[in-house]
Amino acid sequence: MGATINDIAKKAGVSLATVSRVLNNSGYVKEETRTKILDAIKDLDYTPSAIARGLSKNEVNTIGVIVPDITNSYFGEIIKGISEVAEEQGLNIVLFNTDDKLEKELRALNVIKEQRLRGVIMTPIFGGDDFNSQYFNTIESLSMPIVLVAADIKYSTFNGVFVDNIKGGFEATNLLIKEGHEKIAIITGLLSSERAIHELIGYKKALTLNNIRTRDEFIFKGDYKLDTGYKITKKILSMEDKPTAVVVCSNMMTLGCVKAMLEEHKKIPEDLSIVGFNKLEFLDMVGINLTYVEDSPIELGKAAMTMLNERISGKAINEVKRIRISPTIILNGSEKIKK
Structure with a gap:
């Protein structure tokens, strides 16, 4: 200890x-x-805390960034976009990882409040139908600019940069339908999050518009984790009446899906067609080319930091600004139907 x-x-x-x-x-x-x-x-080799110095002058030059999974390359790219703009503005970043746990997110918000940081950018865990008064009270008590990124909080009107996830779920499913698939499964994200709810809405919308019955047994509830994608894919492959294609709603679950396919000596797309969400450079490096929905996480991070800086500097401070980015599909052939 210093x-x-x-x-x-x-x-x-x-x-x-x-x-x-x-x-x-x-x-x-x-x-x-x-x-x-x-x-x-000099003798004690003392290094003063930047936060402590800032507090004494009431001008902390640090923001908080809260993400649910720091090991996921998607959030790594969001952080990269945030840090690029923050550096240009002379702002430092304190990073919090919540592991998709609401109690850790609440703890991070309380630390940010105690340290009186300049503002916070967060990808929230909670966003579903259940109203959590403790959660909302904690956020509203921060008394600092807040920008949400990549995930919204239901019932809130915080500033934020989001993805049109209904369109993402729709386009991924519709692509598979155009290829001739009718038996299409989905591995959702956490259905406590608005993002996952919207992706599922898009999936169901594509099926309905193409007169394909929604089958409950083809809807698998995931949690964005690799191991979950792996276990669900194993289950899909063992089904007697199995789907011919699957929409996988996160890059880590897609990685788990591929792992299960390789273990079972199954081929993509011959045995199961896949459309994932967000790029996985590792798969490209080992020659597994998957079609995926791309929502440009670096640009999300840059836009979120630009928005937060506007609030910190007092620009449009009373104006609620919510940007929604339209995702695109990157075609790599894994959506094809077995001939």
Whole structure:
């Protein structure tokens, strides 16, 4: 553990207030005393906290970023977009990973509030039909600019940058229908999130418009995790009346899906056609080319940080701004039907 201001004061034989005046270059301090304090700082190898310095001046130059899974390359790209714009604006980032757990998200929000950061960009966990008063009260008590990215919170009107996930779910399913598939499964995200709900709405809409019956046994509830995609795909492959295609609503679940296919010595798309969500560079590197819905996470991050900076700088502070980006489909052949 590093040295503290108390350690410096003790070593220099002065008060905490005198040390504070030297650290913040404020108020009069005798040159002899200043030299003692600076020598103590050097001897103790003291590094002042940027947050502590900022708090003393009421100008913390740091924002909080909350994501549900830091190991997922999709959120890594969102963070990259945020950091590129933040660096241009001279802002620092404190990153929080929630592991898709509501209690961790609440804890992160409370830490951000305690440290009085300049603002927060977050991909929320909660967004479903259940109203959670503790969750909403925590967010509303932050008293700082908030920008949501990639996922919305139902019943809220926070500023945010989102994806048209109904269109994403529709386009992925409609593509498979155009290829001749009628038995199409979906592995959803967490249905407590509005994103996953919207993707499922898009899936059902495509089936209905093409006069294909929605089959409950083809709707699999996932959670964006690799292991879930793997287990569900194993189940799909073992079904007696199995689907010929599947829409997989996250890149990590798609990776799990591919893992299960390889283990079962099944081929894509001959044994099961797949349309995933978001790019997985690892699959490209090993020669597995999957068709996927692309929503440009780096651009999402850049747009979210630009929006937050507008609020921090006082521009359009009373205007609610909500941008919705339209996804595109990148065709790589995994949507084809078995001939």
